[in-house]
Amino acid sequence: MEHLSFDFVRKILSRLQAIGFDQAEVLLGNEHLTEMEVDVSSISLLRNTEADQLVLRAIQGGRYGSVVVTQLDDSRIQMGISKLQDQVMSAPVDEARTFAPQPLVAMNEMGPLEPQHYAMHNSLSQFLVAVSEAYPECVLKQALLRYHRGRRIRMNTVGHETDTTEGYYSFGVRFLSKRNGKTSQIGFNGSCSADLGTDLIEWGGIRRALESSVREINLAPLHGRFAGRVIIAPEALYILMGHWLQNLKDEKILSGVSPFRDKLDKPVCSPLLSFSIEPRGGSFARHEFLTDEGFGSEPSTIVKDGILKSYMLSDYAAKKTGLSRGESSGLNWVFGAGKTRLPEMFGGIDKGLLLGRISGGVPAANGDFSGIAKNSFLIEGGYLSRPISEAVISGNIFDMFNSVTAVSQDRSNDGLALIPWIGVDGMSIRGR
Amino acid sequence: MIDLRSLKSEFVPGSGPNRVYSEIRYQDNRETRIDLTNGSLETNFQESVRGVSARSFTGGYWGFSAYSNPSKDAVIAALREATRNAKFLAGRSEKSDVGIAYPGVIQFEKSYASTKTAMSPAIWIELLKALDNYIVKKYPDLRGRRLSLWSLEMQKQLATSDGSEVHTTVPRAFFQISMTKESKAGPVAFSDTRGGLGDLQDFFLDTPQNFEPWIDEIYDMVSRKADGVKPASGVFDVVLAPDLAALLMHEAVGHGVEADLVQAGSVLWDRLNQMVASPLVTYVDIAHTYDGTPAPRPVHVDDEGVEATDTVIIQKGVLKSFLNNRETSVHYEQKPTGHARAFQYSDEPLIRMRNTAILPGTTRIEQMIASIEDGYYFMKPGRAQADTTGEFLMQVGTGFEIKGGKIGRVLRDSAITGFALEFMSSISMVGDEFQWDTSGYSCLKKQLMPVGLGSPALKCKVRVSGG
Incomplete structure (x- = not known):
């Protein structure tokens, strides 16, 4: 670990400067992972990994190159530098590449810095007991309790010197429920936390998902087709919103596919929706101090009352398009809370769907998508009536986020996102 | 080194x-x-x-x-x-x-x-x-x-x-x-x-x-x-091009026979030696060589040091074997045939497919198309997902209408859904030309993993999700 120092990074940067690059940058990362895995209801694996990564970047005459080295002996670093020279020489001139200046905060250290093996084992064992006692019909297929620690030292020739470290825990479970030969669909849930002080079953939406799994045992195929209101649960909304947000990011903006290219300060979705990024938000387990390119990460409003307030572009894509750079790389989503209590959202729905999870692909270029409704319930007469299978939900993702009827007061926090339930109209739901 | x-x-x-x-x-x-x-x-x-x-x-x-x-x-x-x-x-x-x-x-x-x-x-x-x-x-x-x-x-x-x-x-x-x-x-x-x-x-x-x-x-x-059209929705006779058939089998069937997912409750867990597909279907996980040439992702020895040999998963419609590692082969009393693979040095070996392939049949693709009065020819696969129940959804990037036994208009993006067992049982024709997929597919199961996918064209029934 002695190589994880400013001195080590500074020496490499000096070598890049000595070559004569106009600008250069060195990013040294170290990732530690400790993982305990439950495989079919019993703990089966303890795994730890330690990985270094050295990223060398340089610009000369507007030509940019980037090389990754994962072995930090002198000969490998020299090979990396030689490859970087080749890359820079071969790259086309592109004045949009620059390096980030020194941010306001240079040093940061957050979260637990070492894994607690005994505490992890105890938490996982207690979780297995808690599930078997509270939900005896639930069968855990896999559970992963992980401790992560990442440290990054970045230094460049425009004065940037930062050193950030953060540790946190993550937990993910996959399960189903069985009774009298009947089986629910597979369910997933997961969350993150800065410590193990809370029982794992209470993390994020895990208990809610386990309870839902037991209720799903009596599922039956949906028959026929209808167009109705869909209440989208946080887990499904996270996926669907992720697809929608791609249209504010580099690839879709650069390639010209995004419909939002000229929509800054214009409506892009329902006025009921507000969405922001809080990279260092206190409600979350993980924090982003710097963007992927090294700029200081700051909170930002992406959508306010349906109006697009900022894109989520890298500095490179921003310069290529003339749009503004995103204030962060997008960690920690915050959906604005609505005014409707969750039970009230079901009221008035003659026939609709509570969408627990969606299994499917990415929307087509024009936003059309379809997916199988998983962990989902039919809504009839204003109430949840029964769990359903074989239901395909389809629509257009841009139309869907323009057709929001309600946003719940309640929000689920899985350690990475604070997300409500939303109601949308106009979706096609097709059964067997 | x-x-x-x-x-x-x-x-x-x-x-x-x-x-x-x-x-x-x-x-x-x-x-x-x-x-x-x-x-x-x-x-x-x-x-x-x-x-x-x-x-x-x-x-x-x-x-x-x-x-x-x-x-x-x-x-x-x-x-x-x-x-x-x-x-x-x-x-x-x-x-x-x-x-x-x-x-x-x-x-x-x-x-x-x-x-x-x-x-x-x-x-x-x-x-x-x-x-x-x-x-x-x-x-x-x-x-x-x-x-x-x-x-x-x-x-x-x-x-x-x-x-x-x-x-x-x-x-x-x-x-x-x-x-x-x-x-x-x-x-x-x-x-x-x-x-x-x-x-x-x-x-x-x-x-x-x-x-x-x-x-x-x-x-x-x-x-x-x-200028394409949306397909209609409903259950149709369709022809699946080799690329699409191979990926669909991988997602909907192949994962269901990985022994760790079998233990986790795959729909195929209790179907060994039973008919699970049309008798026209023989589905093999090729280790390294097919028809005398290297498969797209040859595996000679897996990452547990086990010699890799071809695994016949389905033979003439009958489920014959799961895909095992050293541990599950003891549990299921099956010979390990080299399926434990790790993506990076920091990954533990998991049970993975290598080069899954439906073996070719005898029908020309023109015959398949000519046999369909009202259906579709689906060509380019998009993303596909299936769960342990075998229920799948596959995006289709390109296809054609089939009307009166002839290729018709081009289709816009669409999707097909169904269940693995129903899909495999509905296969009524298997093409005579086998192809390996060239899309560079990598499968995600805790880790990424390059895999090979191969199939001839298939005629079958699927549920089409169109406009």
């Missing part, structure tokens, strides 16, 4: 209930990626992810440890830590099912590395720029274009405590061209990919002019798709 043989004395196998099985691995994943998006060099990187790892098994528990700076000292440290991790778990609770298979010792060395000289990134960037210029000049009505080259060479060296020693190098390389065009119903996209086993210089070291017919084909398809 590290001489792992010199470290075999570090294994501490023990005996009886204290027996420890261990494996040590050195791995180097060398990756190149170049993306030219609307003329901008969006990505240009070369990466070598190298490291060492060790895994140990004792008392029914696994321990694993990995370090990114490969050295003999790092191997020794990883081995000790992996064993300590397994003993940590074993010391906290006992397990009744504690066995793994010891199928025999193998020494093996094989390299598929290119014999041609590797080109610098400059050569590839110049090629992409030349092709991009061609597209811009000839097809100015396109809204977006993306040209991507990527390659991944995996070099692995393995030694196990029961004596196996393995050294393999397997590269693969691909070239994808994507185009987006405006239509009345918004933008439509189409992409095509070429490549396979080998390195970039094995496939794409050619003059720009020789790629132009391929570019013209892609433009033609995206243009026809822009």
Whole structure:
């Protein structure tokens, strides 16, 4: 670990400067992972990994190159530098590449810095007991309790010197429920936390998902087709919103596919929706101090009352398009809370769907998508009536986020996102 | 490279209930990626992810440890830590099912590395720029274009405590061209990919002019798709092109026979030696060689040091075997045939498919199309998902109507859904021309993993999700 120092990074940067690059940058990362895995209801694996990564970047005459080295002996670093020279020489001139200046905060250290093996084992064992006692019909297929620690030292020739470290825990479970030969669909849930002080079953939406799994045992195929209101649960909304947000990011903006290219300060979705990024938000387990390119990460409003307030572009894509750079790389989503209590959202729905999870692909270029409704319930007469299978939900993702009827007061926090339930109209739901 | 043989004395196998099985691995994943998006060099990187790892098994528990700076000292440290991790778990609770298979010792060395000289990134960037210029000049009505080259060479060296020693190098390389065009119903996209086993210089070291017919084909398809129609919804007779059939079988059926997912409740868990598909279907996970030539992702020995042999999953419609690792082969009393694979040095081996293939039948694709009065010919797969119930959804990027036994209008993006068992039972014709997929598919199951996918065209029934 002695190589994880400013001195080590500074020496490499000096070598890049000595070559004569106009600008250069060195990013040294170290990732530690400790993982305990439950495989079919019993703990089966303890795994730890330690990985270094050295990223060398340089610009000369507007030509940019980037090389990754994962072995930090002198000969490998020299090979990396030689490859970087080749890359820079071969790259086309592109004045949009620059390096980030020194941010306001240079040093940061957050979260637990070492894994607690005994505490992890105890938490996982207690979780297995808690599930078997509270939900005896639930069968855990896999559970992963992980401790992560990442440290990054970045230094460049425009004065940037930062050193950030953060540790946190993550937990993910996959399960189903069985009774009298009947089986629910597979369910997933997961969350993150800065410590193990809370029982794992209470993390994020895990208990809610386990309870839902037991209720799903009596599922039956949906028959026929209808167009109705869909209440989208946080887990499904996270996926669907992720697809929608791609249209504010580099690839879709650069390639010209995004419909939002000229929509800054214009409506892009329902006025009921507000969405922001809080990279260092206190409600979350993980924090982003710097963007992927090294700029200081700051909170930002992406959508306010349906109006697009900022894109989520890298500095490179921003310069290529003339749009503004995103204030962060997008960690920690915050959906604005609505005014409707969750039970009230079901009221008035003659026939609709509570969408627990969606299994499917990415929307087509024009936003059309379809997916199988998983962990989902039919809504009839204003109430949840029964769990359903074989239901395909389809629509257009841009139309869907323009057709929001309600946003719940309640929000689920899985350690990475604070997300409500939303109601949308106009979706096609097709059964067997 | 590290001489792992010199470290075999570090294994501490023990005996009886204290027996420890261990494996040590050195791995180097060398990756190149170049993306030219609307003329901008969006990505240009070369990466070598190298490291060492060790895994140990004792008392029914696994321990694993990995370090990114490969050295003999790092191997020794990883081995000790992996064993300590397994003993940590074993010391906290006992397990009744504690066995793994010891199928025999193998020494093996094989390299598929290119014999041609590797080109610098400059050569590839110049090629992409030349092709991009061609597209811009000839097809100015396109809204977006993306040209991507990527390659991944995996070099692995393995030694196990029961004596196996393995050294393999397997590269693969691909070239994808994507185009987006405006239509009345918004933008439509189409992409095509070429490549396979080998390195970039094995496939794409050619003059720009020789790629132009391929570019013209892609433009033609995206243009026809822009004027395409949505398919109707409902259950239809369809013909699935080889690429699409192969991916659908992988997602909906192949995962369902991976023994770890079988233990987790796959729909096929209690179907061994039962009819699960049409008798026309024989489905095999090819280890390394098909019809005398290397499969797209050849595996001769897996990452547990087990010799890889072909696994017949379904024979004439009957489910014959699951895909096992050393541990599940004991549980299911089946011979391990080399399915445990790890993506990076820091990953533990998981049960993975290698080169899954439906073996060819006797029907020409023209006969299949001619036999359908009202249905579809689905060609290009998009993303596909299936769960352990076998319920699947597959996006379809390209297809055609079939009306009166003839190919009709081009389709816009659509999707097909169904259940694995119903889909396999509905297969009524199997094509006579087998093809390996060339899309460069990597499967995600905790880790990514390059896999090979092969099939002839199939005629079957699926539920179509159209407009």
